[in-house]
Amino acid sequence: MIKKILIVLMMISSVATASSKIAELxxxxxIPFHPPAIKSVTLSNGMKCYLIEDKSLPIIQGHIYLKxxxxxxxxxxxxxxxxxxxxxxxxxxxxxxxxxxxxLLDENAIDAGFSxxxxxxxxxxxxxxxxxxxxxxxxxxxxxxxxFSEDSLKISKKRLIxxxxxxxxTAAPIAYxxxxxxxxxxxxxxxxxxxxxxxxxxxxxxxxxxYERFASPDRIILAMAGDFNKKDLIAKLEAFAKKYPKKVxxxxxxxxxxxxxxxxxxxIKKKFTQSAINIGHLGGTRDDPNKFVLILLNDIYGGSxxxxxxxxEAVRVKSGLAYEIHSTYSFGPKDAxxxxxxxxxxxxxxxxxxxxxxxxxxxxxxKEGATAxxxxxxxxxxxxxxxxxxxxxxxxxxxxxxxxxxxxxxxYIEISRRGIEKVTLxxxxxxxxxxxxPDKLKIVVVGSK
Amino acid sequence: MKIFKLTFLACVxxxxxxxxxxxxxxxxxxxxxxxxxxxxxxxWLLLNRGATPVFAGAVQVKVGGVDEEVGKTGLAxxxxxxxxxxxxxxxxxxxxxxxxxxxxxxxxxxxxxDVTAYHAKMPSSKMELWLYLNSEMIKHSVMxxxxxxxxxxxxxxxxxxxxxxxxxxxxxxxATAFTKSPYRWDIIGEKADxxxxxxxxxxxxxxxxxxxxxxxxxxxxxxxxxxxxxLIGKYFGDIPAKKSAAEKFPKEPEQSGxxxxxxxxxxxxxxxxxxxxxxxxxxxDYTFDLINYVLCEGENSRLRSELVFNKKLVRxxxxxNGMPGARLDNLFIIVAEPIKGHSYEDVEAAIDAExxxxxxxxxxxxxxxxxxxxxxxxxxxxMSSNEEIAMSLAxxxxxxGDWRYIMHHFNVIKKIDSKELSKVANKYFTxxxxxxxxxxx
Numbered sequence: 001m002i003k004k005i006l007i008v009l010m011m012i013s014s015v016a017t018a019s020s021k022i023a024e025l026x027x028x029x030x031i032p033f034h035p036p037a038i039k040s041v042t043l044s045n046g047m048k049c050y051l052i053e054d055k056s057l058p059i060i061q062g063h064i065y066l067k068x069x070x071x072x073x074x075x076x077x078x079x080x081x082x083x084x085x086x087x088x089x090x091x092x093x094x095x096x097x098x099x100x101x102x103x104l105l106d107e108n109a110i111d112a113g114f115s116x117x118x119x120x121x122x123x124x125x126x127x128x129x130x131x132x133x134x135x136x137x138x139x140x141x142x143x144x145x146x147x148f149s150e151d152s153l154k155i156s157k158k159r160l161i162x163x164x165x166x167x168x169x170t171a172a173p174i175a176y177x178x179x180x181x182x183x184x185x186x187x188x189x190x191x192x193x194x195x196x197x198x199x200x201x202x203x204x205x206x207x208x209x210x211y212e213r214f215a216s217p218d219r220i221i222l223a224m225a226g227d228f229n230k231k232d233l234i235a236k237l238e239a240f241a242k243k244y245p246k247k248v249x250x251x252x253x254x255x256x257x258x259x260x261x262x263x264x265x266x267x268i269k270k271k272f273t274q275s276a277i278n279i280g281h282l283g284g285t286r287d288d289p290n291k292f293v294l295i296l297l298n299d300i301y302g303g304s305x306x307x308x309x310x311x312x313e314a315v316r317v318k319s320g321l322a323y324e325i326h327s328t329y330s331f332g333p334k335d336a337x338x339x340x341x342x343x344x345x346x347x348x349x350x351x352x353x354x355x356x357x358x359x360x361x362x363x364x365x366x367k368e369g370a371t372a373x374x375x376x377x378x379x380x381x382x383x384x385x386x387x388x389x390x391x392x393x394x395x396x397x398x399x400x401x402x403x404x405x406x407x408x409x410x411x412y413i414e415i416s417r418r419g420i421e422k423v424t425l426x427x428x429x430x431x432x433x434x435x436x437x438p439d440k441l442k443i444v445v446v447g448s449k
Numbered sequence: 450m451k452i453f454k455l456t457f458l459a460c461v462x463x464x465x466x467x468x469x470x471x472x473x474x475x476x477x478x479x480x481x482x483x484x485x486x487x488x489x490x491x492x493w494l495l496l497n498r499g500a501t502p503v504f505a506g507a508v509q510v511k512v513g514g515v516d517e518e519v520g521k522t523g524l525a526x527x528x529x530x531x532x533x534x535x536x537x538x539x540x541x542x543x544x545x546x547x548x549x550x551x552x553x554x555x556x557x558x559x560x561x562x563d564v565t566a567y568h569a570k571m572p573s574s575k576m577e578l579w580l581y582l583n584s585e586m587i588k589h590s591v592m593x594x595x596x597x598x599x600x601x602x603x604x605x606x607x608x609x610x611x612x613x614x615x616x617x618x619x620x621x622x623x624a625t626a627f628t629k630s631p632y633r634w635d636i637i638g639e640k641a642d643x644x645x646x647x648x649x650x651x652x653x654x655x656x657x658x659x660x661x662x663x664x665x666x667x668x669x670x671x672x673x674x675x676x677x678x679x680l681i682g683k684y685f686g687d688i689p690a691k692k693s694a695a696e697k698f699p700k701e702p703e704q705s706g707x708x709x710x711x712x713x714x715x716x717x718x719x720x721x722x723x724x725x726x727x728x729x730x731x732x733x734d735y736t737f738d739l740i741n742y743v744l745c746e747g748e749n750s751r752l753r754s755e756l757v758f759n760k761k762l763v764r765x766x767x768x769x770n771g772m773p774g775a776r777l778d779n780l781f782i783i784v785a786e787p788i789k790g791h792s793y794e795d796v797e798a799a800i801d802a803e804x805x806x807x808x809x810x811x812x813x814x815x816x817x818x819x820x821x822x823x824x825x826x827x828x829x830x831x832m833s834s835n836e837e838i839a840m841s842l843a844x845x846x847x848x849x850g851d852w853r854y855i856m857h858h859f860n861v862i863k864k865i866d867s868k869e870l871s872k873v874a875n876k877y878f879t880x881x882x883x884x885x886x887x888x889x890x
Contacts (some may be wrong), residue, residue, distance in 0.1 A: 018538035018585075022547045025578035031502035056499070057474060057833055059826075099749075099758070106749035107819055109826035128826050155761055162717065162764040162788050169614060169716035271715065274607040305556065306549040307533070308542050317541065320600030323608060345608055377550055384552030387572055391501050392834060 046218025060226030256335030275447025302327030504670025523638020
């Protein structure tokens with residue numbers, strides 16, 4: 001008997017030791033760190049630049065955001081933007097055909113590429129600093145003097161079609177596409193997706209028309225970091241600015257979405273042994289004063305990097321039903337909210353169970369609210385990792401450029417930090433009631449139910 | 450807790466350099482790395498760099514899929530999952546919360562055929578906490594919620610292998626290429642094995658392989674090295690020294706004739722071709738690092754420019770040297786995705802033709818220089834962050850037995866000429882040594 005009590009005592013004391021050890025080490029004072037202020041430079045052609053010197057390695061990296069995106073594609077010419085983004089790199093330029101561009105990139109060991117998303121056209125380049133001049137020359141040549149050759153167009157379309165077909169062969173990419181179609185409507189610019197039949201119809205004129213609507217230096221934000229002298233770099237960029245003046249282009253009008261939330265379910269039958277599930281509804285807008293509240297709310301529900309948020313705890317840790325389960329809450333422009341969506345994968349026979357848990361956890365969060373401990377945990381996780389925003393100069397420059405592109409101030413990292421710090425439990429739980437709608441969920445299942 | 454993804458680029462061990470730029474960076478790096486050998490046999494590598502008070506840390510154990518036995522495959526990976534379940538004194542939730550609320554980023558772990566690694570980035574002020582938590586995970590992890598986690602791992606397998614065309618293809622490729630080598634099964638294990646794993650298998654496996662001699666720790670970032678050394682001793686010094694079990698892997702018999710097989714999945718065509726080759730640090734392995742660039746890396750590399758742009762046969766083509774691992778002799782692989790309307794025969798013939806050119810000495814010095822320049826660039830970029838440097842140091846310390854392998858890679862690569870390239874191509878790109886896997890609906 002005594003022995004037993006002793007064991008219990010020892011156990012308690014060792015538990016106390018472990019948790020007080022964690023508490024003690026968590027109190028280690030922060031090392032003072034003063035975040036650098038990031039200021040832009042605007043070139044004579046209107047291009048806004050965020051440039052950070054970083055001599056730690058003999059490399060340079062650059063990234064651009066150009067106003068544009070697939071939401072601006074003509075509904076009858078879906079895919080024109082995607083083909084254009086591929087051809088900027090692969091379609092040759094006024095001075096060099098496609099094959100010659102490949103040789104030049106290879107000879108100078110330059111990485112370069114372009115992409116398009118719903119709301120952005122992006123490009124990036126990287127090289128050893130000894131090849132930086134050539135990297136910038138080729139990148140701007142591809143961006144401002146594209147040839148869009150017919151032969152390259154043929155290859156690009158074939159490869160894009162092949163990629164679209166391959167995307168339909170695993171469950172997750174189908175689930176994501178079908179979910180946005182279901183929420184926004186399959187013909188709305190925010191919900192539609194170019195199909196194989198759309199790509200087949202795209203011709204060179206469509207690509208050129210799309211390009212000419214957007215490509216002007218004054219609509220570009222450039223981020224660069226690496227082994228350069230900032231003053232010299234500005235002089236070099238200014239020489240490019242003289243070569244590539246701004247153009248007068250029609251105003252870009254962002255399409256809205258008139259989507260409303262109501263419950264709907266879609267099952268896409270596939271012969272997989274595991275199904276992909278996307279569940280959710282409309283998300284928020286970038287100008288919403290509750291943005292930071294919603295970021296914390298999503299972190300508590302299923303958006304953290306930890307196994308201790310509500311969804312991972314309920315579906316993965318306690319039930320063993322999924323390897324992958326998480327939620328995201330995204331923000332769109334004023335008239336087109338982003339998406340709140342849960343993504344999970346589970347064997348076909350437990351699809352119903354996972355959907356039930358996702359719904360009931362959401363209901364619980366709305367009805368009972370989060371706890372003060374959960375809010376503290378979410379805040380600490382986000383606030384204590386803010387320093388990583390400043391870890392890599394290139395990512396910092398590109399991150400600031402991205403915020404500015406989306407209309408936020410240059411010091412948005414610090415604004416976010418303060419915004420998250422200030423959120424109260426009352427605000428959090430009011431937002432849960434206002435923004436989360438367990439009775440209006442759209443559900444997509446790819447596999448079988 | 451992801452498995453190192455075996456798709457395309459991952460697992461490619463190419464890092465080399467030939468220009469002074471990369472050379473200079475590596476020399477600088479080599480001089481800055483500080484070694485710490487604990488009396489119990491565990492090695493630590495410390496590097497102070499960067500102005501931001503953050504660090505990347507990793508503890509890597511030289512244990513992976515190769516150390517498993519038939520019937521119990523998937524053990525190493527499952528054990529990695531269980532390390533996050535806490536200890537007798539620390540619940541799983543407390544463990545996660547301690548990391549996350551103190552600012553951990555990218556808290557994760559991975560298992561390969563060769564190694565298991567636990568890693569994260571944290572603010573430097575939390576280095577002692579990181580060391581304490583990692584030491585507890587390594588020393589005292591328990592089999593909490595074992596059977597639920599086994600279900601989670603089964604879901605992971607269904608996602609990465611069973612319902613994934615590339616997963617199926619790699620599964621078939623390694624099962625066909627190897628008859629005796631433990632490289633013949635997937636990292637995640639055979640489904641039937643995984644579903645019948647027992648806690649006591651894991652405990653026995655851990656006891657055998659999680660010994661200090663097989664462990665390497667790495668810290669890279671802005672921190673005080675002298676202080677870090679004391680803390681490492683405090684948290685990792687008490688792991689008892691233990692002789693590591695002798696490694697006895699069955700030798701893979703020489704292949705005598707092309708092997709052809711297929712994987713079945715309702716998806717677009719994928720072609721995988723592979724050739725057996727020796728692993729590092731054999732001289733031929735260095736040459737394959739260069740062959741990889743001549744064939745697949747770089748904008749104008751041979752297979753890419755010929756198959757994608759000139760012949761328009763494939764959507765994409767990638768190569769990989771050192772699949773599926775590097776502790777044992779491995780494969781050089783080529784993966785191609787034929788575009789509709791082009792047969793496997795056409796694509797294979799086009800690849801054969803390109804390999805034939807390499808054998809005939811078609812690569813001139815200019816092309817060699819171009820390949821070296823690209824190798825150099827990638828090397829600098831792949832060692833550009835705290836996390837990447839930490840991973841590379843840990844990896845080469847485990848696999849090559851010395852982290853300096855990667856620092857000196859350049860000195861070997863720069864001496865390889867086109868003649869040697871063609872000699873190696875002739876030696877290994879033979880019909881007898883070839884494996885071809887097709888994806889069929």
